[in-house]
Amino acid sequence: MAKRNGSSTLSENVTKKLQSDILAGLYEPGRPLIVAELAKGFEVSVAVVREALTRLATHGLVLQNPNHGFSVKTASEAELNSIIEARLINESAALRLSIAHGDLAWESQVIAIHHQLAQTAEYQEVNHKLAVSAEWSDIHRQFHYQLIAACPNPVLLDICRRLWDLSEFYRHYSPPQQTARDGRAEHKALADAVLNRDGDQAVEIFRAHIQLTADNLFDKR
Template structure:
């Protein structure tokens, strides 16, 4: 049992590390993920890497082909539009429910994580290109999760988180050569609408916020 638990922990760690690297853009969309090379790089067994890749395939960040192994998912305008449409439907519903059911503790949590987000630099320069800082990415995820955290429907929340992972892949992939959006202002405006319990305004801002990701990506390809 101890051995199984240890293997499971290793797999979880490798899954998180690979997920972080994929979302950070360290692998090009469509690039192969060779199990033996990854196992050597992470200093773990092939079985651990295979389990990690299978988990990421379930999340949609990795593609699994019986004849060609694993690869990073491809990026397409059609798929991104589908993801955005699904987020607009599901996350907007979760946001409305969260605003309706959220209490003072929830409001405090939203304010706290927004403060952390506003004080954390978003980009760093890597090889003369902008790249999203991992710390900022984690806090950004927390902020959007917290906005809908008071939604009482756990199935809806889980679906929103899965869609977020897919959307986050594209957001990293769409990092521009120059900063072309005022993310801090967008997040502040969204938080204010949520705290004012203005569901219609919050959903409108949210819609514009995530649509801009697609606009930046496919205008800068």
């Protein structure tokens, strides 16, 4: 799957692919991740796969049990609520700092990526079922990252990105079109508040936006 220019590079490639597949919902929560099978599929050694899975375990997407190997993390309402709470604290702070420090180039990037997001379909039909589009998912991630990209605190940004991955894991199990939610309108309102340099309004919209993920997933209607 990649040029063999070092086990570290191979491990990084496998880590990224597995992370992408897990976040895309290709592996069900709790599913065992058999090292030998993955190694065969990726055409790499078991050591490379084991290193990749260990990395993902440190990010919280994979569970590592000394007696039972690796498995995809399980989903729980309690954990999602904790993730949402952590995002509200950290990402709200990063958003305020980004609005305060962002320059014209940052604004231009926000406008550009929001335009892409607005023009991309969120769902696609797979095996007669609606599923989140991989293209939309990637642009959606870029949009939220760009909103906080001007935050000058790299530690805070790293925390936000790790929390995003955990939140994304849950979002892919949120039933499509379960509510009358208008995601495009939410993203536009958020982008507008950010570009207007209205930190209070941006944070208020952001808080409501991510809370709906939890409400949809656990059917809190």
